[in-house]
Amino acid sequence: MKLTRRGFFKGLLLATAAALTSCVYAFAIEPGLRLRIQRWAISPKGWTAGKLRLAIVSDIHVGEPYVGLARLERIVAQVNRLEADLVLFLGDYAAGHKFVSKPVKIADAAPILGKAKGRLGTYAILGNHDWWDDRTAQKTGGYPNLYATALEAAGIPVLSNRAIKIGGFWLAGLEDQLALLRKEKGIIGLDDLPATLEHVTDDAPIILMAHEPDIFPKVPHQVALTLSGHTHGGQVRLFGWSPIVPSRFGGRFAYGHIVEDDRNLVVSGGIGCSILPVRFGVPPEITVVDLS
Numbered sequence: 001m002k003l004t005r006r007g008f009f010k011g012l013l014l015a016t017a018a019a020l021t022s023c024v025y026a027f028a029i030e031p032g033l034r035l036r037i038q039r040w041a042i043s044p045k046g047w048t049a050g051k052l053r054l055a056i057v058s059d060i061h062v063g064e065p066y067v068g069l070a071r072l073e074r075i076v077a078q079v080n081r082l083e084a085d086l087v088l089f090l091g092d093y094a095a096g097h098k099f100v101s102k103p104v105k106i107a108d109a110a111p112i113l114g115k116a117k118g119r120l121g122t123y124a125i126l127g128n129h130d131w132w133d134d135r136t137a138q139k140t141g142g143y144p145n146l147y148a149t150a151l152e153a154a155g156i157p158v159l160s161n162r163a164i165k166i167g168g169f170w171l172a173g174l175e176d177q178l179a180l181l182r183k184e185k186g187i188i189g190l191d192d193l194p195a196t197l198e199h200v201t202d203d204a205p206i207i208l209m210a211h212e213p214d215i216f217p218k219v220p221h222q223v224a225l226t227l228s229g230h231t232h233g234g235q236v237r238l239f240g241w242s243p244i245v246p247s248r249f250g251g252r253f254a255y256g257h258i259v260e261d262d263r264n265l266v267v268s269g270g271i272g273c274s275i276l277p278v279r280f281g282v283p284p285e286i287t288v289v290d291l292s
């Protein structure tokens, strides 16, 4: 078939329109407007604590125009409609990119997060951006942390290398694995998995919150479920493959429910973005895990 000049320009126009539409979708609609509920039903080996619903919100990365206070209110209202037993925030409240038209302070965002209600409570951990964004904490190398202080003031306990018993299970929170930026030593974690698990004083199953999933290969079998965020599913994900994943394991822990050696990990795709405000194929999500 001979390609006519008119046909060529018509094709070019269609290709340009498709590329523009994809850009608008990836830079505006998917990151800024979409929200889905991603559900996982999991029965881990050794889970003895009955039915338990977790509503998980990760990587909020506050900042207008993508994640402003009004959108945060809508996300929390959606969380409350899920009637979860536990609401868990998995870190990275701080803006993760520079394309912010108006910063949102954690002091303003945290009271909204504090409205999220789980039957057994709402708990949080910190992520790398919550440490990187707090200059004083970077200097001192530890707490107090601006984000933790705001969350605690809003009634949300922040679990930093500790575990607490709730009913028939333990809820553990690992401190961030990429917390401190050091010129001479690179990136240093404040995570301490052995110290976290030392709080566990019986055989009841454990749910572990760890912002980065890279800890997963070291997590022992008593941890029935590890919950992570950080990767945003790669932010761009096509047919289950992401070209860039911030993990030393590449795509192994990029997204979703992963089972290895009878141990379970769920990686939330999160809400916001880092580096660039782009999402394609991994819309912002509230992650729901139904344990039984």
Ligand SMILES: [Fe+2]
Residues within 6 Å of the ligand: 059, 092, 127, 128, 129, 211, 229, 230, 231
């Ligand atoms: Fe992160």
